[in-house]
Amino acid sequence: GIQVEQSPPDxxxxxxxxxxxxxxxxxxxxxxxxxxxxxxxxxxxxxxxxSGTKQNxxxxxxxxxxxxxxxxxISSSQTTDSGVYFCAVNExxxxxxxxxxxxxxxxxxxxxx
Amino acid sequence: xxxxxxxxxxxxxxxGSPLSLECTVEGTSNPNLYxxxxxxxxGLQLLFYSVGIGQISSEVPQNLSASRPQDRQFILSSKxxxxxxxxxxxxxYLRSWDPYEQYFGPGxxxxxx
Numbered sequence: 167g168i169q170v171e172q173s174p175p176d177x178x179x180x181x182x183x184x185x186x187x188x189x190x191x192x193x194x195x196x197x198x199x200x201x202x203x204x205x206x207x208x209x210x211x212x213x214x215x216x217s218g219t220k221q222n223x224x225x226x227x228x229x230x231x232x233x234x235x236x237x238x239x240i241s242s243s244q245t246t247d248s249g250v251y252f253c254a255v256n257e258x259x260x261x262x263x264x265x266x267x268x269x270x271x272x273x274x275x276x277x278x279x
Numbered sequence: 280x281x282x283x284x285x286x287x288x289x290x291x292x293x294x295g296s297p298l299s300l301e302c303t304v305e306g307t308s309n310p311n312l313y314x315x316x317x318x319x320x321x322g323l324q325l326l327f328y329s330v331g332i333g334q335i336s337s338e339v340p341q342n343l344s345a346s347r348p349q350d351r352q353f354i355l356s357s358k359x360x361x362x363x364x365x366x367x368x369x370x371x372y373l374r375s376w377d378p379y380e381q382y383f384g385p386g387x388x389x390x391x392x
């Protein structure tokens with residue numbers, strides 16, 4: 167099956183700093199989502215981005231499908247950005263359908279005052 | 280709008296006891312539904328998915344089973360819990376139109392003692 171790797175595994179930032187999180191995947195995908203898991207465990211959808219670039223406020227994401235990676239940018243970080251960020255992909259052409267997601271192991275982000 | 284519910288939110292069960300976790304979705308019909316488990320730390324693992332009533336696909340051989348008795352209801356069960364079944368269980372649905380994003384419920388935190 168497809169492999170999904172995220173880096174860095176852990177990140178500590180001062181409030182106001184910028185950061186880039188990376189997601190590498192081993193095969194072609196037709197779906198890529200970024201999620202933020204808050205301290206209560208809720209997974210919050212950030213981006214659906216199988217290719218291209220999107221922006222939402224202080225967050226933006228870029229996926230280069232031909233090179234099999236995606237980047238999540240967080241600018242002017244705030245303490246509320248703390249939590250775990252996951253990348254998840256659906257492998258292109260997977261038999262049986264179902265649009266199943268394979269998750270990376272996440273990046274644990276802590277934003278300090 | 281579409282919403283997803285899970286209950287209970289928290290559960291403590293002894294080894295050998297049965298389990299039933301419920302997930303329901305509102306505001307959509309015949310969605311793809313998914314059960315994931317997140318063990319201590321990070322990483323979500325897909326357990327089951329369903330593309331319709333009575334249609335269940337298992338991703339990982341284990342002590343658990345799933346059923347879909349109604350269009351918008353997905354149940355995760357076990358006849359006898361093991362210590363290794365402890366974890367955070369998340370239900371998700373696939374939006375029925377483009378972009379085909381998965382959205383997650385609030386989760387059930389299960390501790391097997």
